[in-house]
Amino acid sequence: MKKQGTIPIPNGVKIAVAVVALAGAGFFVWRSFSHIGPAEDDSFTTMPRYFTCAASHDFTTTSEEMRRVVTANDGIMLCTQCKSPAVEKFKCPKCSKFGDFVGFGQTPPVCPFCNAKFE
Numbered sequence: 001m002k003k004q005g006t007i008p009i010p011n012g013v014k015i016a017v018a019v020v021a022l023a024g025a026g027f028f029v030w031r032s033f034s035h036i037g038p039a040e041d042d043s044f045t046t047m048p049r050y051f052t053c054a055a056s057h058d059f060t061t062t063s064e065e066m067r068r069v070v071t072a073n074d075g076i077m078l079c080t081q082c083k084s085p086a087v088e089k090f091k092c093p094k095c096s097k098f099g100d101f102v103g104f105g106q107t108p109p110v111c112p113f114c115n116a117k118f119e
């Protein structure tokens with residue numbers, strides 16, 4: 001006759017499971033709270049975007065403003081000064097120059113002007 005049935009779970013295991021569950025809940029609450037304040041959408045709309053136009057004007061705008069201009073101009077971003085078409089650039093945090101993105105809108109690993117490394 002096989003000896004089967006409920007194996008008593010030691011109390012220590014139960015406590016460990018409870019602690020893990022609580023830690024999970026705590027993490028979840030912390031994540032929820034960390035989202036209070038400016039909504040993610042707000043930080044996106046106010047995010048600075050950098051452009052250089054066909055007449056070599058560098059200008060900075062926000063995602064919200066960019067979306068407004070692009071939507072009003074058939075998907076083309078226009079210079080705030082001369083209304084020439086503009087292309088998006090990245091701004092080097094070290095030398096503040098505007099450089100071209102590489103690949104699919106990615107900041108190059110090194111600034112082409114001052115050689116600062118971006119990580």
Ligand SMILES: [Zn+2]
Pocket residue numbers: 053054055056057079080081082083084
């Ligand atoms: Zn311009």
Ligand SMILES: [Zn+2]
Pocket residue numbers: 092093094095096097111112113114115116
């Ligand atoms: Zn630089």
